[in-house]
Amino acid sequence: MKYSYFPGCSANTTGKSFTVSTSYVAEKIGVELVEIPDWNCCGTSAAALTSPELAVALPARSLAISERELPGLDVVAPCAGCYRSLKTSVAFARESEDNRTLIKKIINAPYEAKADVLTLLEVFATDEAREAIAAKVQRKLRCLKVACYYGCAMVRPADVCECDNVEDPMEMDDLMALIGAEPVDWAFKTECCGAAQQMTIPVQAKPMIERIFQNAQANGADCIVTSCPLCMLNLDMREAEINKARVARGEEPFDIPCYYFTELIGLAFGAGPDEVGIDIHFHPAKNLLLQRELDALELEEAENIARAEEERKKAEIAAKIAAKKAEKAAKEKAAQEAAAQAATQPEEGKEAAE
Amino acid sequence: MRSIDLSGISDASVQACEEIAKDAGVNLKDCYQCGKCTAGCPLADSMDLMPREVIRYLQLGAIDVVLDAKTPWICAQCVVCSSRCPQNVDICSAMRAVRLASKHAGKRPLPEADIFDDEFIANVRVHGVSNEQYLAAAYNLKSLHFMQDMGNATRMLKRGMVGVSMHNTKGRANVAALVDRALEADAARRAQSDEDKGGDE
Structure with a gap:
């Protein structure tokens, strides 16, 4: 490769x-x-x-x-x-x-x-790369709900980008699922971040970013995952400005960190956040990861307990079945013996009569 | 959409609209005005003409309305309009062609957009790459939005994303020559097109 x-x-x-x-x-x-x-x-x-x-x-x-x-x-x-x-x-x-x-x-x-x-x-979604990624995962990013954000330039114009699913691309979602994260289904995967218009017409373009955050939040995402540095800058850096305006309007600010999909794959490979650049994000991005790591550990613990309980129940039932079967077998044996005895006795009587 | 007096539309005006459509690779007759482009446009709220209307005015040959519109300059080139058009009209490409025609006609309905792109290309012409910090600074100076994103500039500095040092491509002289040759080829094509038009009359 x-x-x-x-x-x-x-x-x-x-x-x-x-x-x-x-x-x-x-x-x-x-x-x-x-x-x-x-x-x-x-x-x-x-x-x-x-x-x-x-x-x-x-x-x-x-x-x-x-x-x-x-x-x-x-x-x-x-x-x-x-x-x-x-x-x-x-x-x-x-x-x-x-x-x-x-x-x-x-x-x-x-x-x-x-x-x-x-x-x-595309490079990371080939079969060979996916196999290599799956083999390198040390820690699944379970419990992390991600909204995969592709932006426009990777998918449109569809004929130039040779993209067959412009409205709902799945490559990033599949990669995130591969490392254990939970991609959410949402509507703004390929909506525009505003690109350079965030500089030239900031007032008009800001709502473009706000709507992306809104839709990610409404669909239960913890974070947005990007694959373009300009999308990332527009979302991550400008979240603070958007939040300031929201607070001024009496609305709840967003708390949605953004990550590059490569950062999350790196984390799943065992890298620390600083090794993959998460330390220089604008919106605080580390606590969510820590919280979800804890959630994942707690979930694993709960799953282990549930699995042990399941095993215990299974063993208990199996033991009961074994006991029942043994009981049944003993009864059958006794019945057989009794029947055998009954069959030989008339013979004896006949012999005696003769 | 305003009502316009079509009797005031000259042949030259119609021809100018057709030129734009040709440059954009668009057949204006394909558009049946369904409005799907406008429905999906993330910036339609801020536009003076809806994307559908830009196409409509081009169909009608109303070149001045189109060239004076802010819409093509507000357009972020996200291509949602073209990708959702049931008739495969490349509206986004039409926006680009209108904007270029407007620029070459010496119009600047939204100076900021024009300044940004000019500064971007000037930066690339000199350095071979785009130095974001200097682009932003030059843009702020020329657009008179002196304080825009200054807070963000400080945040970027703190993160070591930008600094005072300039990045350069080694072959930046080649890039400058390339930019000049491209713009010459562009000018030659337009001159040829004007000549052809003159020949028709």
């Missing part, structure tokens, strides 16, 4: 925890991520809203370097924004020779769009 790796601009800044937890998990399960040398920004929606040519050319430079330096490897882009930009560029290049010629002219390098672009979820 070896891939070309496109970290993206947030990898060492606002998305640090994602990077740290990704390498932790990847190393444990034998996924090798080879960074594209001298990669550049994907341009994200800013490029698409500046020029269609720029939008396809910026990702193509990094993809062309990957094609040259890391031939044969598919490209993993953990950030959903990067993923969508890269994937869009590849789709454009594969459309026609004319498109490839245009791109090559702008990036001034050979490029054939040979490699596929993948999300980290």
Whole structure:
């Protein structure tokens, strides 16, 4: 499991925890991520809203370097924004020779769009990776109710992202179930976090985040699990602002930590929260994990007691059955003996009469 | 939706709308105005035209209404509209095309959105990567929202997420040249399209 790796601009800044937890998990399960040398920004929606040519050319430079330096490897882009930009560029290049010629002219390098672009979820959801994950789990994250949040850029546009379940993707839910957490069914899996609009139109865009928290809470989630550094930043960092406004309106503040799915997998592998970057979250994120760890231990204890009680009852009933059977067998034996005796006695009488 | 006087709509206006549709890869006749795009849009509340209305005005050839609308600039490009359209109209792509047409027409119905993207690309052009702290600072200065997210900047500093050091791509000169070539190709395509239009008349 070896891939070309496109970290993206947030990898060492606002998305640090994602990077740290990704390498932790990847190393444990034998996924090798080879960074594209001298990669550049994907341009994200800013490029698409500046020029269609720029939008396809910026990702193509990094993809062309990957094609040259890391031939044969598919490209993993953990950030959903990067993923969508890269994937869009590849789709454009594969459309026609004319498109490839245009791109090559702008990036001034050979490029054939040979490699596929993948999300980290796709990499971790292969059968091989899932088996490796299952084998490495040391502590199931039981009792932790998670709302898996995919955001938009990993699933839409559906034809570019080759996503067949835009409204209800399940890859992250399945991974969370694999490590023992409980994914909740909720309606905002692929609703938009507001992306850059949280900066450009903060007043109008804030409710987008608030509704995501609301829906997660209404469906019984303890926390939200993300797979994109911008979704994470918008949710985790801005929860405090949203709570401030809620309190001012006389509403209850949210207490919903957010995690990267890789952080939770890391925890299940036995990592401490600090090892996978949970110490630098904005909303307090450690107490919930401790509480659920305790809940899981208590649940296990209760289950053990229940199991022992079940065993005891089973043994008790089995003993009663054995006793009954023995009793029944003894009675039958006695009856048989009596019958045998009765059968021989007339013979004796007959003999005596003769 | 306002009532408009269609007799005031020129051929050029209709043609401009068709150009936008072409750039967006959209056949305007596919839209039967069901409104599903608007129903799913997470920002419809804040828009001056509903997404459905943008398509409707494009169908009617009302280019000025569309180019002056804030809606395409409010749009977060989440693509919910396109993915739910029963007619496969790529509304999101149309929003992008309208916004670009509006930008090239020298309009700026929502300056913040334009400033953000310009600063983003300027940052990438110089450094090859986006330095979030400088992007935010440049955005705040140019948009005159000086204090926006300043509290969050402090919180990010504390967590070592941002600092004063700049990240650079080694080949940043290549990236700058790439950006310039892309924008030149973009300008050439638009010039060609204008020429073709002139030829038709």
